[in-house]
Amino acid sequence: MTTWPTGVRGLAWGADHNPEQWPESVWAEDVALMRRAGVNLVSVGIFSWALIEVEEGRYEFGWLDRALDRLHEGGVRVDLATATASPPPWLTTAYPEVLPETAGGVRLSHGSRQSYCPSSGVYREKAVALARALAERYREHPALAAWHVGNEYGCHVSRCFCDRCAVAFRAWLRARYGDLEPLNEAWGTAFWSQRYGSWEQVLPPRATPSLGNPGQLLDFDRFSSDALLELFTAERDVLREVTPGVPVTTNFMVTWTFGALDYWRWAAEVDFVSNDHYTRAEDPERHVELAFSADLVRGLAGGRPWLLMEHSTSAVNWQRRNLAKEPGELRRNSFQHVARGADGTLFFQWRQSRAGAERYHSAMVPHAGPDTRVFREVERVGAEYARLAELVGSTVEASVALVYDWQSRWALGQPAHPTADFSYQDHALALYRALWRAGVTVDFVPPGADLSGYAAAVLPALYLVDDATPYERYVEGGGRLLVTYLSGITDGRGHVHLGGYPGAFRELLGVRTEEFHPLGEGAAVALDDGSTARVWTEDLRTEGAEVLASYADGPLAGVPAVTRNDRGDGAAWYLACGLTGDGLDRLVRGVLAHAGVPRGPEGVEVVRRRGERAGAPVSWLVAVNHGGGDAELPAAGVELLSGERVTGRVVVPAGGVVVVRGEV
Incomplete structure (x- = not known):
């Protein structure tokens, strides 16, 4: 099986190219500028359904033929999209049941993008038919390097609550639980008189008078991720049938804005992993979040090279304040991704749009044209990438693992938790930032992964844990493990482990928490080592663990806040509070030192x-x-x-x- 865009020499460099937005008189200039900038790969046709299938069953390929021919003549390879990311108005008008519905029962209309229900049989039939038509048309085209299915699945409609989704959700639940009694047990439906007596009573978690059922919410998140994955695999399977030698991917969104899909499951279904990433413009340390996301994508790729399908040359159009990137930032961002395992980086998009919702989103060729700082920086990086072809296929080595779990993120994002101030993503990023500042390269791994090859590992809020045995085995074998609060609290169903927190990890950590003590808005407490904690504290008792720091003030003064428990040949730390800044840095560096992990240089x-x-x-x-x-x-x-x-x-x-x- 081919696992990289075919015919791409050296590092991939290019953009999402949308020739349909421009008169054909511009296309020749585009290819000339691409050659000047060193572009060797572009994505084409991502949002072109309405211009390819102009009405039901009638295709017009002429413009796309000419665009691909011109790119091939210019030496540019093509990641050809199936164009199914945005159904055309003729489809949603003729078949309004394709449209998705919100939890409140509002049917969303066409007029933007992703206006489809993942459980719609009509949408799937039409999308697969279009994918087949494109594959049969272009299977022998010399520019074809890869297939790009859909686009950013779940970005705008990650959950649909319509009647079709209700039917599909029931089928998914039947496959998972078999019958209603295990479902009732898993969801704890004895609470609030929610017991289900027939499958027809089971619904998606629509708008209700009060708090929804946590088990239902968690399973609906799982179902919704799987439902979108089924759409991808339906198109992928057709493409593999018609063009077996052409690799297939779709662009993930491992970024600070998005967490709706379980990408550990998705990564196994693509021929190569690709990702879209955009920095948070107003974050002065946005390059750290970029590194976090790039390392996480490398983890999804199993350590193999991956492709950055989209990032921005400068400003985007969808943040509250769309700040332009600083001079040199485009270059630094590109090389960060390459450093962390990408064998190519592409932008959205090639030429900045004149019209449409993203007309103020930056591009390789800005509105002002090629005589601009942005394009000159594009040319520079393109020339530098040409000197780095020897990096292709190489891998990144890391000595520290961070366990990341989208399902724990979903569960902790539900209402009715001890505090609304906790964010799984922010918490994981804070720990990663401390590792980044220590100059340590991190591998991201899924829950239950083999950690034996790592000197140290970090578990940020691994909330859903059935069995802590793999982590106990790791520590006993000599590993150093840092476990944070809100880890091991429930099993995979969301049922709380009884006997005290942190539930599944109590024995390993040698501690027992009697009660959570989240802090009030903006509140902070001091620790006796000079650290400060915000958001979270716990009434903790040690049961064999060594106390490293305790609260110096507040209602829990004298209570342990940070502990270490030596076990076997290794040790396990427990962070029972929301350490901030220097305090978190010191803790992480202490774990690294105990594990014998050398620190890297500071400031670079x-x-x-x-x-x-x-x-x-x-x-x-x-x-x-x-x-x-x-x-x-x-x-x-x-x-x-x-x-x-x-x-x-x-x-x-x-x-x-x-x-x-x-x-x-």
């Missing part, structure tokens, strides 16, 4: 990729300096961007990048 992001060159093992040090002053690093080899030999030290300019090839 450094990652190593490893592979082979001319049959010999080599490594590439990729360093990105986000600061305002030059940084100096130990290194030896050849700096590939300049071609200069490095003997002992290399300077990373302020806001700059270096890539040094050295022998292993």
Whole structure:
């Protein structure tokens, strides 16, 4: 099976290209500018359904034929979309049952994108038919490098609550539970007189007078992720049938804005993992979240190279304040993704739109044209990527694992938890930020993954845990494990482990919490080691664990807040409070030191990729300096961007990048 876009030489570099938005007189200039910028891969046709199937069953491929021919003549490979991301108005008008419904029963209309219900048989039939027509038309086209199914599944309609989804949800539940008694037990329907006596009574979690059932909410999240995945695999299977040698992907959204799909399940269904990522413009440390997301995508790819399908050259159009990127930020962002395992980075989009909802979203060719700072930076990075072809296929090594769980994220995002101030994503990112500041490269792994290859591992709020045995085995074998509050609280159904918190992890951690003590809005408490905690505290008792820090004030003064329990050849830490800033950094660095993990340089992001060159093992040090002053690093080899030999030290300019090839 092919697992990378065919015919792409070196690192992939390009964009989402939308020739249908422009008169054909512009297309020749586009290809000329692509060659000038070093573009070698573009996505085409993502939102083109209405222009390909102009009415039901009538296809007009002429414009797409000409666009692909011109790209091929210019030496640009094509990631061809199935165009099913946005049903055309003729479809939703003729078949209004295709449209999705909100939990409150409001049917959404066409007029933007993703206006379809994932359980709609009509949508699936029409989408699969279009995918087949495209595959049969272009299976021999010389520009075809990969298939791009849909687009950002679940971005706008991640959950639909219509009657068709009710039927599909029941079928999903039948497959999961068999009959109603296990369902009633799993959902705890004895509470509030919710027991179901027939399948017809079971509904999606629509708007109700009060709080919904947590088990129902969690299972509906699982179902909804699976329902969208079935849409993807339906198209994918047709493409594999017609074009078996062409790899198939869809663009994930592993970013701070989105968490609706369980990408651990999705990653197993694509031929190569691709992702869209956009930074939060007003976050001064947005490059840290970028690193978090890139490492998480590499984890989804199983450590193999992956493709950044979209990011922005400058401002986006959908944040409250769409700030332009700083000079050099486009370049730094691109190299960050490459450092963390991407074998290519593409943008949305090639040419900035004149009309439509995204007309103020930046592009490789801005409204002002190629005589601009953005395009000059695009040209520079394109030329630099051409010098880095030898990185293709190499991998990233990491000594620390972070367990990330979308299902725990869903469960903790439900209402009626001890505090509304907790965010799973923010919590995981805070721990990652402490690891990033320590200069440590992180692998993301799913719950239950084998951790034996890692010196240390972090479990941020692993809420849904049936069995802690894999983590106990890891610690006993010599691993160092940091477990945070809100871990092990419930089993996979959402039923609380009785006997005290943190439930499944009590024995491993040697602690027992009697009661949660979340803090009031904006409140903070001090710890006796000088740290500060916000959002969360617990009334904790030790049962064998060593106390590392206790509360210095507040109602829990003197109560343990951070502990360590030595077990077997390893140790397990418990963070029972919302440590912030320097306190969290010190804790994480203490765990790393105990595990013998060396710290990296401060103030500059450094990652190593490893592979082979001319049959010999080599490594590439990729360093990105986000600061305002030059940084100096130990290194030896050849700096590939300049071609200069490095003997002992290399300077990373302020806001700059270096890539040094050295022998292993």
